[in-house]
Amino acid sequence: MIEQIEGGGFSQLKHVIKAIGHNRDVDIEFATVLAPLPNIRIKIDNMPVELDADDVVVCEHLRDHMREVTINGGEVVEMTVMSPLMAGDRVAVAMYADNQGYLVLDRI
Template sequence: MTQLIEGSGISQFKALIQTLGYNKDVDIEFATVTAAPPNLRIKIDNMPVELDADDLVICEHLTEHTRKATIDGGSEVDIVYSAALATGDRVIVASNESAQVYVILDRIGGV
């Protein structure tokens, strides 16, 4: 029997990951960026301290980075992505508190 998950889309996504991808060592948390890179700091909801860049791993798509691309078989060009995190951004964080590893997975809105 399928059980409907109530709440916003983000809450439903978090509940789905916790239900289907449950791993007792990994938690999915929400956090707020309190300082932008290069001195990145985040505050995880319901956690009393802020974490700084030394405590965090950030997925590449959330950082400024360069990739090579070709368009319609033309010559190769560099594309610079400037999707760096900003103060106030809400993010999803996967955490393994026992290993003290916190991975910023993505930016979210409305939570």
């Protein structure tokens, strides 16, 4: 199951940093998306195992999410922003907690 962290990108990042604390043992690695959300699977370069949705946290801007928008100054409407992640995409992943926690930061 993908961990759902409430709020915008900044508050989500703040939550993750607070959860892991000041930690010099955070590594940023590249990975390939093998299967898209909601059952995401990724393969981190130079790691022999695949990670699935239970193993990773995916930032909000990479998941399906709702936004309120106006078009040409019209009324405010709700819009669903679909996840941009597809199989074959390359992503940046933060590995923390002695490489037991994985945060998909962005598509690269």
